[in-house]
Amino acid sequence: MLIHVRYILIYMKPGTYCESCLMxxxxxxxxxxxxxxxSLCYTxxxxxxxxxxxxxxxxxxxxxxxxxxxxxxxxxxAFMIRFAPRWKNMGSAQTPQTDKQxxxxxxxxx
Ligand SMILES: [Zn+2]
Numbered sequence: 001m002l003i004h005v006r007y008i009l010i011y012m013k014p015g016t017y018c019e020s021c022l023m024x025x026x027x028x029x030x031x032x033x034x035x036x037x038x039s040l041c042y043t044x045x046x047x048x049x050x051x052x053x054x055x056x057x058x059x060x061x062x063x064x065x066x067x068x069x070x071x072x073x074x075x076x077x078a079f080m081i082r083f084a085p086r087w088k089n090m091g092s093a094q095t096p097q098t099d100k101q102x103x104x105x106x107x108x109x110x
Pocket of ligand 1: 019021023
C-alpha cells in the first residue's frame with residue numbers, strides 16, 4: 001500500500017497539485033490565489049484549516065464522500081495527504097503517539 005502511494009507521488013509533477021491536500025489543480029473549480037495550494041485550502045493569504053493532519057484528513061474524506069466519491073477511493077486520497085509537502089515536513093513530534101504497545105500477560109495456570 002505504502003509503496004504504491006510513493007510510486008504515484010513520484011509521477012506527480014510539482015506545481016500541478018495542491019501541496020496541502022494533493023488535489024490536482026485541474027480539478028480545482030474555485031479561484032486559486034496561491035501557486036502551491038488549491039482554492040479550498042488557501043484563500044485570502046492564509047490556510048482555511050490550521051489544525052492537525054488527522055482532523056484535516058477527516059474533513060477531506062467527508063468532503064470527498066459528500067461530493068460523490070467512492071468511499072474506498074476517498075479513504076485512499078485522505079490517507080495520501082500525509083505525504084503532501086505541507087504535512088510531511090511537520091515531523092512526528094506534532095503527532096502524539098496514541099497507539100500503545102500491547103502488553104503480554106503471562107498467567108500461570110496452576
Ligand atoms: Zn488543497
